[in-house]
Amino acid sequence: MKGIRRLAQHLDISIGTVSRALNGRPDVNEETRRRVLAAAKELGYVPNQSGRSLRQGTTNIIGFMMQTGTEITGQGDTFFMSVFDGVQAVFGRHKLDLVALLCSSEEDPADYLSRVVARGFADGVILSATQRHDARVELLSERNIPFVTLGRTLTDAGQPWLDLDFEGMAQASIDRLVARGHRRIAVTRPHDDVNLGYVFVERCREALASHGLALEEELIFRSTPNEAGGYQVGRELLSLDERPTAIVLINETIAIGFYRALSEAGVKPGRDIAVIGRYSPHAQFLSPSLTCFRLSLRDLGVALAETLLSTMPVFREHYPHGTANKLWPMELVEGASDALHIHQP
């Protein structure tokens, strides 16, 4: 005899009463409830999740999907840990558990999702690293699984999303650099089809155009989102016949490798080239200090959670409006890396 039956037998009451007692139902004598709880602790009883899920059709689990594998590895970093922190702060209030769904780089992300989540594994999903066209969005929306994306995508199923304000970053960076006299400005973008790359580059292009400048193709560097990618960008940049006088780095970690490549060539950020990047715990310790854009990842996590819950009937009352479809602003942290001013001839 196992599970709730064992408990009921031990107490000589029915399993219905045991269940009600454990779940805090009102129609159970307080004395019996006390006995049940005591016995549960004594016998080390914990309700079986499968049985509960099967009956209730709910798992109390929210999945945060992320991809493993070496090339994306640099992105994992502390970024997600901080976001998780915020997400959990909200989930904790509703007995929801957050787990990270780790999709191997060898498997198709949509297949993975279909396999693990459409089976009723999670009550809701948070999607990150949205691609330009993202089959995962279609899948979840077809299956009516509540979800929210961190990052926009062209695949529109009416889902709520949050995203970093890459447009704002692009605009502010370009304006700032142009104001300092830069005319030849480089940008980086991710190596893959993650949507933010398109958004960022396009806005850079527009911002430059508004100043009467063009974004030259040879100044758009593709880079894996890790240190090695940044190093590669640095090498390529240095090998150009006509170097740019400034660059905007879209990923957090690439600044490290980029700095190194410059350093090896005796090129110093802030003196020989202006560099603007993204904040990360590492960037903080770069020298010369990196001018970068930062935001509160924890707050972003909170917003993600609230937005997701606002789409779920059970929780909607707590989060009537949510925070959906919002660009998350980034704040400029002034450093020394973009101190270089170009004097017009």
Add this chain to the structure above:
Amino acid sequence: MKGIRRLAQHLDISIGTVSRALNGRPDVNEETRRRVLAAAKELGYVPNQSGRSLRQGTTNIIGFMMQTGTEITGQGDTFFMSVFDGVQAVFGRHKLDLVALLCSSEEDPADYLSRVVARGFADGVILSATQRHDARVELLSERNIPFVTLGRTLTDAGQPWLDLDFEGMAQASIDRLVARGHRRIAVTRPHDDVNLGYVFVERCREALASHGLALEEELIFRSTPNEAGGYQVGRELLSLDERPTAIVLINETIAIGFYRALSEAGVKPGRDIAVIGRYSPHAQFLSPSLTCFRLSLRDLGVALAETLLSTMPVFREHYPHGTANKLWPMELVEGASDALHIHQP
């Protein structure tokens, strides 16, 4: 009508046959199997995980437990991503899925485990960041849940473990530094009760003793496992009346902050002080290059997975011996940071 019943109704066959067809049982006509699979795809049927788990008592999910929260955040890093990669390479062969169980720093880790895993959420667990005394080990062993730990612990339930060879690192580091004439050698250790701290410091002490040297208390620096911790260590070290001539850093990311603190004071690794650390994708880009210990995290992940599976009856035949209770060797990568030689007076 939902689920497998709907499929059966649609095909006008019994649910038993549908189930057998989907699960690749031999006792089903190939033609019917074809029809079932086609219909499943057409209707978008995916088996419900709860129903399956309830019946089979198995979930096909392995949990990798990790803690979120800011102070440990630096440790997350790319370390785990690489380990996951190896774990998944093995799990992929057995239709097992890896998920990261994210325990909020606000919840007791053992409570968390009991809540999420004892409920039958996962078939097995990988525990990381084992504390000196770790209640999670007791819990899992009481509940007979297969698990393996990455890191040793004094809490012994006969569980299999793998660990990095911190003893080897300690010994080699000390030997190397002493051979270069260093007498006053500092070490770092984690701020919390994670077991590796004790192991590492003790072995350093022994190694020093074997050379007739003592490990002075003021030269043992506690540090959070992130950049900020490293910076703090650097500041403290610099403020000592009598500075050490060498230091061994136990965590991967602290070198970054440590370098920065030194740099601010005009102290250069390899010239003014010898530094030995751990490899990380960042460390690779430090200047002067960091002498550090590295290992294949992917291989470690593979071993973790194989060891876990070897303890699970269903998979035992594939992994008869496992790789349990092994210290994972680290290889020394020579850099410039420990080039300083002390000439004896």
Add this chain to the structure above:
DNA sequence: CATAGTTCCGTAAACGTTTACGGACGCCGA
């Protein structure tokens, strides 16, 4: 033709919960 064996499929029980329903019992007011 009888028998045995093989191939395939349907039936129904079981997994561990939750919960709608109804009943037993005691209490109160009419």
Add this chain to the structure above:
DNA sequence: TCGGCGTCCGTAAACGTTTACGGAACTATG
């Protein structure tokens, strides 16, 4: 005394699978 009401509890169905069991149809063998 009776009906009504409130409190508490037991019964049993339901959730969606898997699988042991048995049987029908067919084939092979003598």
